[in-house]
Every structure is written in structure tokens, then in C-alpha cells.
Amino acid sequence: MSLYSQAVRLIKADFHRYHSLSKQGKWRFLIRLLIHDSGFKFLIWFRLTAAKGPLFLFNWLMYMHYSRKYHIILPYHTKVGGGIYLGHGMCIVVNPTATIGNNVSISQFVNIGSNKGHAAVIEDGVYLAPHVCLVENVRIGSNSVIGAGAVVTKDIPPFSVAVGVPAKVVKSVRKNENS
Numbered sequence: 001m002s003l004y005s006q007a008v009r010l011i012k013a014d015f016h017r018y019h020s021l022s023k024q025g026k027w028r029f030l031i032r033l034l035i036h037d038s039g040f041k042f043l044i045w046f047r048l049t050a051a052k053g054p055l056f057l058f059n060w061l062m063y064m065h066y067s068r069k070y071h072i073i074l075p076y077h078t079k080v081g082g083g084i085y086l087g088h089g090m091c092i093v094v095n096p097t098a099t100i101g102n103n104v105s106i107s108q109f110v111n112i113g114s115n116k117g118h119a120a121v122i123e124d125g126v127y128l129a130p131h132v133c134l135v136e137n138v139r140i141g142s143n144s145v146i147g148a149g150a151v152v153t154k155d156i157p158p159f160s161v162a163v164g165v166p167a168k169v170v171k172s173v174r175k176n177e178n179s
Contacts, residue, residue, distance in 0.1 A: 003051040010047050013082030014040065017103060039089025042066040042074075049076040081124065095119035098134075101126070101142070110134075123158070 018040055045063035049056065063076060072086070073093045081102035086092065088108040094100075098112045098119035107130040112120050120134040123142040128134075131149045140146065141158030150167040161171040 004048075004053050007047040007051040010080075010082045011044055013102075014043050014047070014084055017083040017085050039070075039072075039086030042070055042072050042089060043084065043086065046074060046076055046080075087130075098122070104128070107132070107148075120152075 042063075045059055045066055048059040049063040051059070053059075060076075067073065070089050071091045072089065074080070075094070075096040078094055078096050078098055078100070080100045081104070083103040084100065085103075085105040087105060091109045092106060093110070094112045095114045096119075097114060097117075099121045100106075101122055101124035103125050104122055105127045107128060109131045110128050111132070112122075112134045114120075114136050116136075118137045120137065121139045122128075122134075123140060123144075125143040126140050127145045128140075129146060129148040129150070132146050133151045134140070134146075135151060135153050138152050139155045140152065141156055141160060143158060144156050144160045144162065146152060146156065146167065147161065147163030149165070150163050151165045152162065152167040154166070156162045156167065156169060157172065159173045160169045161173075162169050164170075
């Protein structure tokens with residue numbers, strides 16, 4: 001699979017994630033998304049820049065434009081799965097060593113950082129509420145929710161809700177295998 005076809009596949013996954021959260025028709029939604037939504041516009045150029053094809057310089061310039069315009073620092077070589085959703089698409093800082101899984105929702109003013117070594121690993125289906133800080137090499141388990149303003153310094157197990165400074169698990173929900 002070529003890098004551009006992989007980028008297009010990821011852009012489609014991102015689009016479907018944004019569209020699934022909308023009640024509008026597909027074409028009207030696409031027009032609104034391309035005109036108004038900062039997160040999705042940034043993600044298009046983020047995905048195309050990561051492909052490093054013949055249009056790399058143009059893609060990189062557009063990526064840098066939207067990165068500065070919306071204050072999103074997400075290096076294009078960061079491992080990010082498909083279906084990412086940037087809630088308000090502004091003031092997001094991600095360390096390049098972070099790993100982000102599929103269908104992750106990131107709200108505004110989120111910081112995923114590391115002073116030394118590797119940054120956080122965020123598994124599939126995680127929701128990071130506004131003003132969340134993930135500090136150093138922590139693992140956020142799949143389908144977890146990190147509450148607003150939480151500072152995560154330790155691993156969070158899958159299917160958990162964590163809140164506070166430092167973040168503590170307040171609820172753990174396992175999905176029933178039979179339902």
C-alpha cells in the first residue's frame with residue numbers, strides 16, 4: 001500500500017468519525033467541516049504530510065499553517081491511528097514519541113508530554129477531556145475516559161474513568177461479553 005493511499009484511508013477514517021457525530025447530510029456536513037472545523041482541516045494536512053510523497057513541501061507548508069493557526073503541536077511523524085477526533089481543535093500539544101490508537105477523542109488544551117524517554121501510549125477508544133495532562137511514559141487503557149483537568153502520572157487500566165490531580169481511577173466498567 002502506497003503512503004498516499006494509506007493517508008487517504010486514514011483521512012476517510014477521520015471523516016467517518018467526525019460524520020458519525022453529526023446529524024447532517026453527508027455533503028452538507030463535508031462543506032461545513034471543511035469551512036468551519038479546525039481539527040479536521042489540520043488532520044487532512046497532518047495525514048498528507050506524514051505520507052512524504054512528491055507534494056511533501058506543499059503539504060508541510062499547509063500543515064504548518066494550520067498548526068500555527070489553531071495552536072496544535074502534533075508532529076507529523078507521531079504514530080496516530082485512524083478515526084482521531086479533535087474536539088475543538090485548538091491548543092493541543094503532543095510529544096512526537098507518543099502513540100495514539102484508533103478512535104481517540106482529544107479535547108482542547110490537552111498536553112501529552114515527556115521530559116525524558118517515551119511519552120504516553122493511548123490505546124483505542126480513549127476520551128481525553130479538556131485540560132488533561134499525560135506526564136511521561138503512561139499507558140491509557142482502551143475505552144477509558146480521563147476527566148477534565150486530570151494530570152495522569154500512572155497507568156490507567158482499560159474501561160476506566162480517571163479524574164483528579166494526580167489522576168485516580170474512580171470507576172471501572174467491564175463490558176459484558178454476552179450482551
